[in-house]
Amino acid sequence: MKYNSKSVTKGYVRTANRSMFYALGCSLKEFKKPIVGIANGYSTITPCNAGLQRITTTVSNLLNRHGTIAQSFGVPTVSDGISMGTSGMRYSLVSREVIADSIEVCALGQSMDGLIVVGGCDKNLPGGLMALIRVNVPSIYIYGGTILPGYWKGKALTIVSSFEAVGKLNTQALTHEDFTEIEKHSCPTTGSCGGMYTANTMSASFESLGISLFYSSTMANPTTEKIRSSRLSAKYLMKLLRLGVNPTILITRKAVENAITVVLYIGGSTNAILHYLAIANSVRVRLTLDDIETIRKRTPVTCNLKPSGTHATTDLHNVGGIPQVLKRLSSQELLHKACATVTGRTLGEELNRIKLATQCIYNVILPINKPLHQQGHLLVLKGNLAVFGAVAKTLGVKRRSITGRAKVFNDEESTTKSILDDSVTAGNIVIIRYLGPKGGPGMPEMLSPTSALVGKGLGDKVCLITDGRFSGGSWGIVVGHVAPEAFVGGPIALVKNNDLITVDLSEALIHLHVSNPVLLKRRKLWRLPIVENRRGILKRYAEVVNQSSFGSVTV
Template sequence: MRSDLMKTGVEKSPHRSLMKAMGYTEEELQRPLIGVANAKNEIIPGHIHLDKISEAVKAGIRMAGGTPIEFGVIGVCDGIAMHHVGMKYSLASRELIADSIEVMAMAHPFDGLALIPNCDKIIPGMIMAALRLNIPALVISGGPMLAGRLQNRAIDLITVFEGVGAVKAGKMTEAELKEIEDAACPGCGSCAGMFTANSMNCLSEALGLALPGNGAIPAISAARYRLAKQGGRQIMELVRRQILPRQIATLTAFQNAMTVDMALGCSTNTVLHIPAMAHEAGIDLPLDLFNTISEKTPHICSLSPGGMYHLEDLHRAGGVPAVMARLWQAGLINGEPLTATGKTMAENLAGVRVLDDEIIRSLDHPYHTQGGIAILKGNLAPEGGVVKQSAVDPQMLVREGRARVFDSEEEAANAILGGAIHPGDVVIIRYEGPKGGPGMREMLTPTAAIAGMGLDKEVALLTDGRFSGGTRGAAIGHISPEAAAGGPIGLIQEGDAILIDIPGKTLTLKVDETELVRRRAQWKLPEPKIKHGYAYRYSRQVTSGSQGAVLQD
């Protein structure tokens, strides 16, 4: 066993003495030692209950003959960090999470890892650590929040964000917004729509590193706690059989996950996290692969923010296994990859069926004929930009507009909420990329304001930052190279014509090359927005959004 490095032999008598100081018995030390990486904290609603999930996981480990050893992991709540300096630290926390788990598992050589995340950067950060370490590991999430209810309609966090714009536009009173605020988030769990956290929990299941049900079983359900116990037992089986993360997360498995991504209409943040996770597995995933898979994968689940359904509805319809079964039967999913169940994906999907054909539509009756995400390229984004095309109004799929240029999210949000943005405008928010932000902030406040003010069918937003999974409308992010790296987005001037063609996968700045050469000669890199601490170090080491915003090797 790997843990023998710290517990076996006369030389390890001091080590055993320290373990006994914590109450571990001889018998417990002789068993496989399983590190339980628990991201529980009291600032994220998706994590507030992870102590209970952890207890269920540890019970499962003990039932299967192992000894669980829990340690903590940090986490940022993107919703609470939104629209202030805190969001500069959200994406950057992913690398800290991966590094800290690596540190713990190398300093204390566990035989396996049970990974308990539930929200945006924590899930990919934990998976990155598992693939880097390549010891038996299993993702066991805390599950999604239920949707809120108000006047017999389902609402969620995005309803609140968009309500702010509605109040500013005079379409809603502050008292009405307060009613939404009080009802939208009814309890623990990752926010109820197909936002980033639920996207990543569903994709961890599709990738094979989590058990079936991980993505959609509600946080408050007894089934979630039964799954956690089952996960504790299963990590022991993975240790016994020495099934390793890189044996599961192969190129084919990643392609399966990307197919599910398109079918579900997941967050654009998956375009950052999937390549970053693949990078840790030694797999190169070019950005163009997203378009290749999207073009042949129908969008068959329309969940908030693009649709009316939530994760509890997906669970009721059969969950991620039902989506995958439908894709597998059509030949879009490869059944050969090994999964955390110890069986192949095909064996997991045998006998699985869809329980609601409206929530999970058939492939010949999809919500959209192509997948949820598209990669756009052109002279404005030579390395690409990302849009959640399933959440774009049809009349915005091809649109030419005039640039309204802002060098920070705050400037843009103030202009939008102040009524300075008008139909036909293309809002440009730059110097918000991985380097320039630093930290590639999410832009949910300005996009939700545009939607809440009723402008989402008339105004587009482009940024070298990124968007929340809750964003809808013609919002194109991850524009690479970013402005701080000398990208063309830094050369745009007020009033420039910009052509967006989502079906054609192009993004064009309609300024002739001679003028762009002149502008480039005059361009100067602004001073860093943060000049000290972790965010500054991150800005010096991080790569482009088109590369998953991983740190330079």
């Protein structure tokens, strides 16, 4: 196999370090082969990543048989589903940076010529992609795949079913037996959480970016189909090595716009906004919340997927997956089709190979002329409560405006307790603050309180506002990523109980009905609450991370 001399220069095994490679089982004739790193997210921490080793082994064996030296190395992860509602959630977004840094350190420290990232849980995807951009050698992303849905009493379940069951149990709308069985059946296999939550949202967008193969984002992890797709990914990586195609050729401004368009079209997670601001920063592309709002206004939502819809990600796969989504976007002239992909073909050329499906899909992907929403569901709000902006998720929300009295909390635990104790009632505006990138630190997700609200039947009757994040599984009248955050003295820090607040989705407005003179007086009296003695990575992260409106990045 002949490789492009420009891309394969650093990884030749030099005389001075051959002894190390002999110890790894290499022979003299292999020393001129390119080295391909496999960043392996396998762990038994979470079902999202527990099924990755067989993918890594498959890819490694194929690469070694076909003219490369495959070197796998471990990548850490944090399970959002397990850390949710605990202090461990503060490490979730931080892990995105740790993942990117870990891959960069190993790939560049070992002078690798090519790179494959095999990832599963939420932060594996943006963190892995940010690393691919930094390392910038021929690369491909292999997503570990989604989990299969569980079932109880004929109802399809995902991990969010367990969180929402807590609220239903509290209102006696669910028996203890059903609650236990929902917990047991929600996650029946390995794979990432099964609705259009953050991992599946990001992986779906990677197909449009051209960094992952078509169909790969919606496959279930336990299937042989996933193994076949992984083998094909490894073959394309070898092609990329021959051609010298690097990620910065693929990840352009137009490719990022395609990815955000897909996120909106499929009803994806609010976290995708945060991650694409960070990804754009990595590739030195200027992207703002205003740019995302421009894309939102021209992009309808057509996929009926959990958490606000009916279907799991595997259902989307069964009707043709993301290529069918892209085919529809292409027909509506909503894609930049000249963008390159890892196959060597453009996105438009790839789509020319796909036949538009018109039968048996309309309960999952709605007809083009009958979308769920005429415009995208991830709405950028601005106002005196979020001067830099905030992000609202509007899927499943019929109410377009709410004005109510504030109930203010400085932590997630007391919020959830108040919801379950019926201290939060219809019409309230719940504020959870000091949970931003610096305040959390790490913007913990508020799945527990949002799920409790849904379980209590208050999902469309109470608005929840936070400078933290939301899980991809959250829905209802929820506004997150409020910037500036409370920790740096943002206006959300000045809100008091019973203040009147308006959230108007039609006007993209978030407004605190308190006069400027009163706010100025409150600001003079405001003091940062006592912060626990931070140490280690949380301390370092909080010192350098920027605001959510810029992606919460540390570089």
